[in-house]
Amino acid sequence: MEQRRCPDCGVTMEAVPVRDGNSMKLSIKTGTRDGLLGKLGVSNSAHLQSVCCPECRLVRLYAEDDD
């Protein structure tokens, strides 16, 4: 995974797992390929990768390209 930097602190953010209450990976609905996020893949959902800033604890979520 590429390095993510905190927009506030400029330090490298650490990957942290995000799970719901059933230990399932979180995902978002991206719609069809014609939709705004359709380029993310052929499926209409994308799993989320989260990163956390060790300085200010900001958490950001990124939609993954693949399952």
Ligand SMILES: [Zn+2]
């Ligand atoms: Zn930060």
